[in-house]
Amino acid sequence: MIENQIFVANHNWILYIAAFACAFGISILATPFSKKVSLKLGAIDYPKKRGLHTEPIPRMGGIAIVLGFMLTMLILMPFLAEIRTRQFTGFLIGGIIIVALGMLDDIYNLNAKLKLAIQFIAALVVVLTGTTINTLMWPFATYLESLSAPITIIWIIGVTNAVNFIDGVDGLAAGVTSICATCLMVLCLLTGTELAVVLTATLAGSCLGFLPRNFNPAEVFMGDTGATFLGYVLSVSSILGVFKSYAVLSVLLAVLCIALPILDTLFAMLRRAINHKPIMSADRGHLHHRLIDKGYSQKQAVGILYGISAVSGLFAILIALRNIYAIAVAAVFFIVLTLMLFVYKKRTGHNN
Template sequence: MGNIDYAILYAIAFVLAFLIAFFATPLAKKIAFKVGAIAKPRKRDMHKVPIPRMGGIAIFAGFMITFLTLIWKLPLVNIKQTLGVFIGCTMIFLLGFFDDIFELPAKPKFLIQILAAAVVALCGVRIDFFTIPFIGDKEFYTTFLAIPATVIWIVAITNAVNLIDGLDGLAAGVSSIASLCLMVLSIYFDNPPGAFLTAILAGSCMGFLPYNFNPASIFMGDTGSTFLGFTLGITSVMGLLKGYTVTTIFIAVLVLGLPIFDTAFAILRRFLAGKPIMSPDRGHLHHRLVDRGYTQKQAVVTLYGISGILGVSAIAFFNRDLKFALLVFIMMGCLLYFTVKTMATHDKDNES
C-alpha cells in the first residue's frame, strides 16, 4: 500500500470514528441516566448540577468499531497484537463502566489496570529494545524487563489522563491533540499501525468533544478517561517507543507532557503533605488556573495551548530543527496569550 493509500485510510478511520462517537453520545447519555451513573457536585468539582458521566461509551464505540472494521486494511496485520489491544482496551472500558456506577476502590482498579496492560504486553505490544544516540546506536535489549517496563508505562499514562479530567472538555481535547501529534510522529517513523490507531483515537475524542466542551451536557467519566489514557499508552508504544532511541522516549514524554507533569507534581505534592498518593485534591494545574480567576473555557484553552506547544515542539525536536522548535514555541505561546486575553474580554462583556 502506497503512502497516498495510507493517507486515505487514516482519513477514513478518523472520520468514521468521529461520526460513530458523535452519534453514540446521546445514547451514552441515556444509558448513564438508566444505570444511575450521574456525577453529583462535590466540593472540589466545577459543575453545580448533576451530569451524566458515561460519555466514554461513545468514545469506546467510535474507537473499537472503527478499529475492528478497518484494521484488516493494513498489510501484515499482527493478529496476536490486535487481539491484545482488543482485550486490554475492553477490560479497561468495563472497569471504567462499573466504576462510574459503583465507584470502586482504588486498589482493585489499579490491579485490573496492571492486568490489562500485562495482557497487551504479553501479546507483543512492548518495548523490546532501545538505543542510545551518539554511542554507535548499539541496541540494548530489555529482555525480562520488556513486559514490566511496558506495563508501568501504560498504567502510568492511564492514570495521568484520568487525573486531568477535571474541567469540561479538558481530557478529550488534550487527548485529541496528543493523538494527532503521535499520528504525525508515527507517520514519520513509517509505522502504519501506530498512525492508524492514533487517527482513530483522535476521531473518537473529537466526536465526543462537542457534547463535553463547556458547558458540558455529559462527562466521559472513568469509562472514558481511563480508556483514553490506556489507549494513548498503547499507541505511544506501538508508534514511538518500541525499539527506538532514548531520544524517542523523550519525544513521547514531551507529547504526553501535560498529563505526565501534572501527575508527577500531584504525587510529589501529596507525598510532601503526608497524604496518600491516590487521594483527590484541588491542586491540579486546571484547578489552580480556575482559582487564579480563569473561567473554565479560558483554563481549558490555555491547557490545550500548552499541550499543542509540547506536541509541535516534539515534532520539531524529532526533525532536529531546534530553531524551528523555538520559533513554533514562541509563536504558539503568543497565540495562546492573545486567545486567552480575547476570551477574558469576551466573558467580561457578557457579564456587563
C-alpha cells in the same frame, strides 16, 4: 535517524482519513445513547465540594468514545493486516478490561487499589502478547533489556491514570487527548508505522466526536469509562509508533506528546506525598483547578491547557524532524505567547 522524506512515503491516506471520519461520526451519534445508558445504570456525577458543576450530570459518556473507536477498528479490519495479529488481539483484550473496569467504577466508585490491580492485568496482557517498549537502543541497554516488560507496564498504567487525572474540567480530557493523538499520529507517519497511525487517527476522531456535548457547559461526562480508555490507547499507540522507531529520542518524544497529563500527574503525586495523603486521593490542586482558582473561566482554562499541550506536541514533532531553526522559532513563539497571556491576565483581571 528518521529522514524527513519518510513522511511522504507510501502511506494509505484514504485509510487514515476514513479511520478519523468514521470514528468521529460514530462517536457523535453514540453520545446521546451513552447519556441514556448512564441514566439507566445510575452513573451520575452529583455536585461535590471540589467539583465545578452544580447539576447532576451523566458520567458514562465515554461509551460513545469506546464505540467510535472499537467499531471503526472492526470496520477497518479487512483493510489493515496488522489488526489481525497477536499484538492487536492483546491490545483489544486489554482495552476491554479497561473499559469494563471504567464502567464499574462510574457506577460503584471502586477502591483505588482494586483499580490499579485490574489495570496491571490489562497492561500485562499487552506485554504477554508481544507489545513492549524496546530498550535495546537506549543508553545502558544491557542493563535495561531485562526491565523492558516492567517499564512497559508502568508506562501503560501511568498514562492511563494520567489522562484520567486531568478529566476535571468540561472538555479538557477529550480535547487534550485529541491533540496528543494528532501529534503522535504525525510522529507515526514519520516512522511509517501504519497500525499506530490508524490507532491515533481513530482515537482523535472519537474524542472530537464526543467533544461537542462535553465542552462547557457539558451535557455529559466521559467518566472513567472514557478517560482511562483514552490513556490506555495513547500509551499503547506510543509504544507501537514512537518507542518502536525513535531509539534514544523515543522517551523524550513520547513524553512531550503526552506532556500535560504526565506532568500534572507527577506534580499531583509529589504534592500528595509531601502532604502525607494517598497518591490516588482526589484534591483541587491540578493545573485546571489552579487556573480556575486564579480567576480564569472554565473555557479560558481549557483553552490555555489545549495550547500548552499543542506546543509540547509541536516540539516533539520538530525534534523528530531535527530542524534546529524551527525548534528555535517555536521556542520564541511559546515564550512570547506566555508573556502575552500573563500581560492579558494582569490588564483584564478576569474573575469569571
